Amino acid sequence: MPIYEYICRDCGARFESMRPMREADQPISCKVCLSPNTYRTVSVFFAASEGRAITNQTGCASCGGGSCASCGHH
Numbered sequence: 001m002p003i004y005e006y007i008c009r010d011c012g013a014r015f016e017s018m019r020p021m022r023e024a025d026q027p028i029s030c031k032v033c034l035s036p037n038t039y040r041t042v043s044v045f046f047a048a049s050e051g052r053a054i055t056n057q058t059g060c061a062s063c064g065g066g067s068c069a070s071c072g073h074h
């Protein structure tokens with residue numbers, strides 16, 4: 001399951017949440033101040049099979065480090 005990173009607009013906290021991909025863009029409450037005013041930021045994906053984090057800086061949020069039809073990243 002991918003880990004998504006969120007930023008709170010109210011207190012500026014950065015936090016991560018492991019969620020199913022289909023819930024990635026659903027609202028999530030800040031873990032610090034519980035504000036619902038948060039947004040998803042750069043994707044940090046966990047390659048569960050390799051046990052390490054991959055930060056994808058070139059593709060779009062749905063790339064996951066591989067080829068992506070939505071942004072053309074290869």
Ligand SMILES: [Zn+2]
Binds near residue numbers: 011035
């Ligand atoms: Zn907050």
